[in-house]
Amino acid sequence: MRSTRVPRARTMAIATVATGLLAGGITAGALTADNSPDTTTDTVANAAATQPGKLPAVKGLKFTLGDRSVKLDWKKVAGADGYRIYAEYSCDNMPISTSSYQLIKDHPGKTTQWTHQNIKRVCVNYAVAAVRNGRQGVLPSIGKRVMISMPNRDHTAAAQQFFTTAPRSGDQVARTRVAPGKDRGIVLARAYIRNKTGFTDAIGDHRSWTAEPAASAKITVAWNTGTGEVAAYAHRSCAVGTAFPSGSVEALCRDALPLAFVSDAASVGDASKDARNLISVSGTNSGGLFVGVSAMNSWERTCVGKACVGPGFGRINARLALSPSKDTFAASLTADKFPAWEIVRYPHFVQGAPLGEARIIGFRDQTEIGDLTSGRQSTCTSKGPETLQFTNPMFC
Incomplete structure (x- = not known):
């Protein structure tokens, strides 16, 4: 020395x-x-x-x-x-x-x-x-x-779930890309059937609000804002199920229908005979994303030859616009009033967060299953700053 x-x-x-x-x-x-x-x-x-x-x-x-x-x-x-x-x-x-x-x-x-x-x-x-x-x-x-700042564990889990690993048994995933932009993390927009009643618990995702990256949803669109990767993920559909403290039990399950990216999914109506989950995505000049959804339960149609039968629930139809707002996004959702929606952001890096961090852009609750075909959609917007809690309802 x-x-x-x-x-x-x-x-x-x-x-x-x-x-x-x-x-x-x-x-x-x-x-x-x-x-x-x-x-x-x-x-x-x-x-x-x-x-x-x-x-x-x-x-x-x-x-x-x-x-x-x-x-x-x-x-x-x-x-x-x-x-x-x-x-x-x-x-x-x-x-x-x-x-x-x-x-x-x-x-x-x-x-x-x-x-x-x-x-x-x-x-x-x-x-x-x-x-x-x-x-x-x-x-x-x-x-x-x-x-x-260190890598966010929730961001890592979401990246693995939607962009790198094969889907779970019975589920479907499809992937595409838009132009990469400022790294604001991974954003999930997902429609799920909330367990508000015995009936919706039986046919739905057996849960309420959550920011868990791998939570069940009828349809999820995941966007890695830094890389431009976009994934659509559909969970299998079960006719009977319920939630227990230790997890959910399901029966009479069918594999999710195939996923396809199309030019304008939200314009596909309930009368469509296309037995697929349809998604459209496009980047905006400001660094945002437009999303269209027309998704269908795999129990919705059973066909023998040209004869098809089903419960007539209808398709999940929605348009979502995500617009940059500082380090996050403002959201505008026009969708059927059923099922529920949640929009969650996982920052890529977080300060001193060893267990992960999820930011809630907005939630929208559901009404009754009949609103899948009633034509009564609602337009909801994120009403303020994102939160760390699971209770950030959108303004409708």
Whole structure:
């Protein structure tokens, strides 16, 4: 470990201050991006702060978050020929004195930014000091805290469910693409039969509101906003079922009907003889998405030769517009009043969220199954900021 040369008359004073700082917890070596020691760093990092003519404190420290990385920017200090970046990795509620921070980067030159990469902690507290001729200026007594961004587990689960793995037994999936855009995560728009009555529980998805990525739905459209990938997913249809605390039990099930992307699915009426789940998607110039849906229960039609019979429930018809709004989307849904809809967003990266995070753009409840063929559609819009709760009803 190399020493910084100082005038002989000041050697004793600097040594005394350096000893006190080390006793207070500042590590003599720097830490690189992967938090391993760098023994080439100055051993008396903050000692010169006690000397006459010391450099003032660095101001304007700001952060830009990436995937397990933090880009630091600060204001230039006149006369500085370098900077030192310190960090401490606790998430304590009380601010931590910089006397316990570690020197993680000796940053020579007048550049006032640096990126800390490959961070393996949830929180980092930062402080920056200016340096001139090897002598460090004032280090703030308290640093600034950042919650580190890391991949969202719910985003990962949604990506696997809709874009990479085969569908579950009896289900169907079809995939296409639109132009990639700003990465606002994965958005799910799904129509499902909510278990409001014994009848809807028996024929439906045996659940209420949820943001679980793999939750059952009659039809789901998933959009990866960063890559442009779009998937349509249809679950199998069962004539009898119910929900229990340990899960659901279903009987008399049929595989989901095939899925197909068409030019304008929402224009397909209930009288259509096309025995497929039809989806249309198109990107907008603003970075949004238009979605059309005309989906059908696989019990809806049983054909022997040219003779077909079925319960006459009708098709699930809907138009959805997603428009960018800051880091999320505003939603406008025109659809049959049955079944229920939920629109959920999973950010790609979240700050310090080890269990995943779902953002609720909007929910719309269902009426009665007769509204599948009544022609009485409703138009609903997301009415405000997205929420972390499962209760963000749309305005209809």
